[in-house]
Structures are given as structure tokens and as C-alpha cells.
Amino acid sequence: MTKHDKILIGIVLIFSLLGYLIFCIVNQDASSLLAEISVNGSVITKIDLNNPPSDRIINIPGPLGNSIIEVKPGAIRMKFSPCPDHHCMNTGWINRSGQVIACIPNRVIIKLLADKNPVDAISH
16 A cells, blocks of 8 residues: 555545534534324324423323323333223334324324434435
């Protein structure tokens, strides 16, 4: 490996790191993460997970009874549901835009939304 090869590799490495840092800085101002809770297709409430309410337990009435939703900064989960199989409770905490908790028997849906969608992949 010649001296010029080493210089070229160093320059490519510097530009790669610089590009990565710029990308991180531009995407650092992540938009607010919202949890949209709906019953029977009607939106009941939206919660800003970056600034959650002081009451971290929310009761949501559904056809089978009350579902209990727990909120913490940056995440949300179904703490209790009156449905028979409790698949919605087994989902656990969700914290990324696009994730969903669905209690089909009680018809309660929790969707996480962001003002700005993060880049997952770029295709040409």
C-alpha cells in the first residue's frame, strides 16, 4: 500500500464520518411521538409521549369493558384488557412510530405516529 493509497483511504473515511455526523444532526430534532387511541374506529384521544400526562394510567371503555393503558415518557402499553387471550397485553411497551397495539375483541387500537417519518431505507 502506497502513501497515496493511505491518504485516499483517510480522505474517504473523513468524508464518510462527516456525512454521518451531518445526517445525525439534521435528524436529531426528532418530532413528537404521538399515541393515537381509538375504539371502534373512532379516535378517542391523542397523547404526546414526549410530554406524557401526569396521570400515567388511562381507562378506555370498549365493548367488553375497560382497557387500562399505561404511559411513560416515550412509550405506551396495554396494562390490562378484558379480552379473553390478552395478546394486546403481551405486546408490551411500544416506542417507535408505526408500531401498533390492537385489542380486536375490545376494539381498542393504539397507534404510534410521528410528525416526521424517520428514514428506514432509500431506494434508487
